[in-house]
Amino acid sequence: xxxxxxxxxxxxxxxxxxxxxxxEIIRSDKSRRYVVPSAPGKRNxxxxxxxxLLYQCYDAxxxxxxxxxxxxxxxxxxxxxxxxxxxxxNLDYEFNQIEENFLKKAGRDYAASRGEYLNGMIMAAYLGxxxxxxxxxxxxxxxxxxxxxxxxRELGERLEHIERAVIPGFYGAKQDGTxxxxxxxxxxxxxxxxxxxxxxxxYENWTDVSGFxxxxxxxxxxxxxxxxxxxKELRELAYMGASVLHEDAIFPVRKxxxxxxxxxxxxxxxxxxxxxxxxxxxxxxxxTGIAGKKGFCSINIEKAMMNTEVGFGRKVLEVFxxxxxxxxxxxxxxxxxxxxxxxxxxxxxxxxxxxxxHRAVEPDFVxxxxxxxxxxxxxxxxxxxxGTAGRIFSALAHARVNVKMIDQGSSELNIIIGVKNxxxxxxIRAIYDIFVTTEME
Ligand code: ASP
Numbered sequence: 001x002x003x004x005x006x007x008x009x010x011x012x013x014x015x016x017x018x019x020x021x022x023x024e025i026i027r028s029d030k031s032r033r034y035v036v037p038s039a040p041g042k043r044n045x046x047x048x049x050x051x052x053l054l055y056q057c058y059d060a061x062x063x064x065x066x067x068x069x070x071x072x073x074x075x076x077x078x079x080x081x082x083x084x085x086x087x088x089x090n091l092d093y094e095f096n097q098i099e100e101n102f103l104k105k106a107g108r109d110y111a112a113s114r115g116e117y118l119n120g121m122i123m124a125a126y127l128g129x130x131x132x133x134x135x136x137x138x139x140x141x142x143x144x145x146x147x148x149x150x151x152x153r154e155l156g157e158r159l160e161h162i163e164r165a166v167i168p169g170f171y172g173a174k175q176d177g178t179x180x181x182x183x184x185x186x187x188x189x190x191x192x193x194x195x196x197x198x199x200x201x202x203y204e205n206w207t208d209v210s211g212f213x214x215x216x217x218x219x220x221x222x223x224x225x226x227x228x229x230x231x232k233e234l235r236e237l238a239y240m241g242a243s244v245l246h247e248d249a250i251f252p253v254r255k256x257x258x259x260x261x262x263x264x265x266x267x268x269x270x271x272x273x274x275x276x277x278x279x280x281x282x283x284x285x286x287x288t289g290i291a292g293k294k295g296f297c298s299i300n301i302e303k304a305m306m307n308t309e310v311g312f313g314r315k316v317l318e319v320f321x322x323x324x325x326x327x328x329x330x331x332x333x334x335x336x337x338x339x340x341x342x343x344x345x346x347x348x349x350x351x352x353x354x355x356x357x358h359r360a361v362e363p364d365f366v367x368x369x370x371x372x373x374x375x376x377x378x379x380x381x382x383x384x385x386x387g388t389a390g391r392i393f394s395a396l397a398h399a400r401v402n403v404k405m406i407d408q409g410s411s412e413l414n415i416i417i418g419v420k421n422x423x424x425x426x427x428i429r430a431i432y433d434i435f436v437t438t439e440m441e
Contacts, residue, residue: 002031002201007169007191009207010041010049012265013119016084023126025206025268032204034159034194036169037123038187039115040077050077050115051170051184058111061102071099078118089125094118110179113171116187120168129164138172138193140180146172148193148252155197167194188246192260196252203253203260205245210264211273212237212244215290219425220432224440226289228274228281233288233378236414240291240376250275283381286388287435290428292375294421296328297343298405299353302336303363312361313337319356323349328374329407329416338405340418343370372404373424375417377431383412391434392417399430 008022026032039050053074060067075095082089098114117133124131137155139147151172159165169187173179182189188205195203212234213223229237231254238247244262253260254277263272306312313330316337320327329340346353354366382388389408392415396403405418419427 003033003198004029004031004202004204005034005036005191005195005198005200006032006204006206007036007187008038008265009187009205010038010051011208012041012206013037013039013123014041014043014047016081018265019081019085019122019126021265021268022123022206025265026127028268031201033164034198034200035123035127035129035166036187036191036194037116037119037166038169039119040081050074050119051112053077054111054115055108058102058108061099062105067102071095071102078122081122085122085126087122087125089122091118091121094121107179109171109181112181113168113179116168116170120166124166127164127166129166130162132158132162132165132167134168134171134190135173135177135179137167138190140172140174142174144174144180146182146189151193152197152252155194159194159198182246182248185246186248188249189252192249192252195258196256199256200258203258204263205249205260206263206265207244208264208266209244209262210267210270211262212242212289214285214288214436215428215432216242219428223432224284224436225270226273227271227284228276228279229288230276230278230380232411232413233380234275236376236378237289237291240374241293242289242291245275283379285379285435285439286381286385286391287377287379287431288381289378290375290431291378292373292424292428294371294373294424295343296340296372296374296418297346297368297370298338298340298372298418299357300336300338300365300367300369301357301361301363302365302367303361304335306335306337306361306363309361315360316357319353319360322356323353325349325353329405329418331405331407340372340374340405369404371421372418373421373427375419375424375427375431376414377417378414380413382415389415392431395430395434396427399426401427401430 012018012022041049053070057067057070078091137158139150141147169190171179171181211225215223217223231250257277260275261272264270325341325345327339327341331338401419401423407416
């Protein structure tokens with residue numbers, strides 16, 4: 001029988017109504033055997049996530065401020081779910097325990113983890129699946145780093161004998177039992193770890209969108225959903241700000257070649273996005289996705305005969321390194337070299353860096369330009385098709401966008417374009433239209 005791990009995000013589990021949708025999804029496919037829940041998320045825009053309430057409550061309790069009201073609010077959220085599902089479950093004992101541990105200062109990670117712990121108990125009761133506390137099967141080392149190999153072994157052994165289980169997301173424990181969490185959104189990571197440990201055929205990640213979109217919906221109206229994307233393409237887009245999945249969630253499944261399917265709990269009929277190691281499937285459009293970020297600045301260094309000076313680039317980059325500034329891109333010409341950095345990281349040290357460059361390489365000019373945006377046009381299909389760059393630039397010219405910088409990685413997986421912040425949205429729309437809107441017709 002196929003084995004699927006299904007992870008449900010906070011908005012999919014925010015209320016009894018949402019739980020019922022999740023129950024239907026799980027029951028409709030017998031291979032959905034291992035369930036990883038998040039804590040209850042927001043029910044509407046003004047609502048609060050249970051995880052945030054837990055942090056607030058713990059901070060108050062451990063600093064001697066009044067906390068009982070927040071704790072009561074959290075308990076009510078769970079009780080409403082339990083009542084709405086008609087479950088015979090009482091969390092009084094758990095909440096007494098939690099309160100006691102808060103007062104004993106069990107730690108912020110412990111506090112936050114209770115959100116998924118309790119939701120996992122409810123989920124297990126609702127589905128009739130076995131509850132497996134993540135603290136017993138997901139391990140962190142003494143420094144709080146995730147211990148992938150121990151976890152993989154222990155979790156695999158434990159689940160081998162359980163046909164259907166609920167494993168709460170987001171946390172695990174150190175060897176001494178101290179509860180530790182991943183960073184925010186970390187239930188995605190737990191799902192991936194479970195998928196690896198049981199050699200799942202598929203890791204389904206259920207959320208409130210129907211997959212990855214070709215472009216940001218705040219910029220492009222009703223963008224298309226990406227049907228299939230490779231891990232590498234995803235990394236490129238995620239790095240440029242497209243976020244649906246926790247960044248670290250890719251690694252465990254990637255090791256095993258397990259695909260991830262992003263699905264929408266509110267529209268289970270949609271196929272979502274499939275994330276794979278590699279694929280022969282032709283992408284629907286030449287490009288897979290577009291993403292970008294504002295807030296960069298460029299430092300352009302000019303010096304006649306720079307090309308003959310061995311070590312020029314290193315000396316320049318050393319100056320940035322000294323101030324802890326990482327660079328994003330570094331296009332160069334014969335007598336010029338440009339370094340692109342995050343404006344927010346750079347601003348504070350701007351004058352020291354410029355002085356440092358003068359001292360290090362005695363340039364003819366150093367020029368800076370701020371308020372730049374970078375746009376990544378990503379797609380495995382670009383390699384096989386000619387004229388992609390040409391189409392991008394003619395589209396931008398038509399939209400009257402001035403291109404400040406171009407950088408194509410040698411993998412031919414992406415083209416990075418630098419434009420003024422003010423042109424950012426227009427540029428993304430122009431690129432989307434030329435590839436997606438016109439190729440759709
Ligand atoms: N509940 C945690 C958070 O809000 C983890 C998760 O939902 O994945 O960050």
